[in-house]
Amino acid sequence: MRSARREHDEDMANPDPVHAVQWPLSVHLETIDAMVNFEIHNHPVYTGVEVQSFDDEAHGTGVLVLMCRADNGKVDVYQQPGLTIDRSGYGIAAGLGDWFTVDISPAVLEVSDSGVHVDIKFDDKIGRAIEIQVDDRNGKRRCTAEFLAPVGAEIEHPTELMLVWMRRFDLVRQTGIDPVVRIDGESIRIGRLPGRWMHRRHLIKVASDLWIVSVNPDESKGTLDAHGPGEANAQLHLSPPPPAPGMLKPGEVLTGKWSVSIGDHADVVSGTWKCAGTPVVALTFAVTRGWQPRQLPLFMRVVTTVLPMFRRWPTTYMWEARADVRDGYKVEATWRRTVHKKNLYTKVTS
Template identity: 30%
Template sequence: MMKYAILFLFLINSCSEKTISNEEILARYNTVEAKAFINPFSFEADPMERLLLVNFEKDPDEHYVGLEPQFFNDSINGVGLLVIAWRKDMHIDVYHAKSLNPNLAKFNIAGKGLGDMVAVDFQEDLFEITDHGVQVAINFMDKWGRAIAIHLRESNSKSRKPFGLLAPMGDAAINPSSMPLVWLEDFYFIRRKATEQQVSIDGEERKLDKLPIPMDGTWMYFARYSENPWILMLNPDQHGNELKPQEHHALELILRNGQEELKSLVFYNGEKQVRLAFEPSFPNILAMELGSTAKGTFSLEPHHKGLGMIAGNYEVNKSSTDAMIKLNPSKGWIPNPDRWELKFLYKVGNVFKDWPINYEWDARIDFSMDTPIIYSTWQKR
């Protein structure tokens, strides 16, 4: 199977380096010999069936302020339940069924990172989402030997109106090893009316946080869930890895001044996909003139318009042996709300739109060897 899929290839007539705007500078090339395009961008997907986040920050436990059940059913993680316990100190503890094989590394993007990971026997492990909402009965012992119980049962006859969202999970990360893109389709809040709820730790019931505004004419808890999460990692950190073609990444290349440039990249994951597009096209770094700079903008848009998009800037600087790349989602997340409540929520809750702005990807492409090598890290500014 081809690892690179070239979607389109066409000719763009262009002259020398040109400044299009303050944000855009076309790459300048110093060779008539066509150079192969090397792609420094990549995605990784982490499959998940459904998730729920229950907050009680206004009525915290001695250690925990929130619980996040997740259910998996795939060949990577296994089959079973996992619960993230959010701590007061912004670290997380992870409790998982023994049937799961969780990857320790992926949890460093959550808050200040992983505290403890504990395999447990769940006395109850029901986590379903029906037409009426969530049906949850979870019970286990934490690392201190305390019983943690989550019981939620929605019986509201009113139809749900789920929507799409980019979860601001990356906002709490301190030392991210990638940019976490947690796209939540079929996302909704738990309704207060006709809901049986009891969340307790060590026998003490915790009061759930409440959403301060009604949604769809109904008062909600600030407990939210998705039966269709899509979790992506953009440009995971690289430490001297060879740049090679990757599966599930399709490139749309164009020709400018005889050199291939990247117009867009599409990452496919089953029926879902995300498109990373550049304007002007991302340059051919092997062919760039020494000491030259290229700048532009990018957008990151998933398959469903209701999930909105991310936008920002890129910059490339070329030297004799390497190229330095910066990627900053400076425009943040641009939502596409379909109702006034969401418009209001995103306006007063700046974290939803602004958290990507603080991320910056720095990469160095070393092409002094036969095969280009990439070193890259994410930083929060």
């Protein structure tokens, strides 16, 4: 009888197509140096703005601005020359709109322990001047927290499960300098949280050192352990790993668990997997447990409790891959939303 080691070595030297086909399971990691984000209310053209800054070898140094359009929910992106950005990660909201390289001057986005300083000005695609000025530096140290951004809650047609982990998150503080947002010379009304007299925060979200984790993205590269600059890392854990498409026996149904860890935070989201069916074998990933916040400042704990979408939105995602044994085990995979409806967030903050 041949040993198991010898059989394994021969299989590796002469791979069987049935054994060689694998599910496109992977985790991908990108980083963003800093971010400022806010909603706009009652404007005919835009519903939200986000400014991102980069300063690393992979992306270069500079800023880009995301403008969410009111007419169709798509996001237009304006970037400074010289940045190298993977556009596939910007299919948020109703999807990616137009992408422009423009002169942004001034282009200031500084987030430090002492405060936030933003000074942005550029013209959009039809010549409207976009101006953003924020400054909450008051000589006091900011109190930040790690926070999972609910970006995925508004994505209508997901190509991945996007987990935006903000390692230093805060809201802009009320100081003697009020934020200024102007579009085409007109001052714009931004969202706000109830009880501002108590928490003394503007609803302008700010974060530094962001890790963007993508689970089973389209065009999967097949790594379960992703690393970025410095200590940035994320893992996709499988217990046990699902069988390869060609290894499932007729009538067999197998199940297991999966989870994603980000940095030293285990099980940021988790769920179950199920593999069944022939001649079309299906592998599904369900998200059964959303984010469980820990050690948040009091006002952030209140917000994530009153608005449970901050914790539960990942559970509205489902991933399914299919492999047809009659077509050479060709694998097709997609994410979809099991529930997608407007939540209380917009109503409460408008």
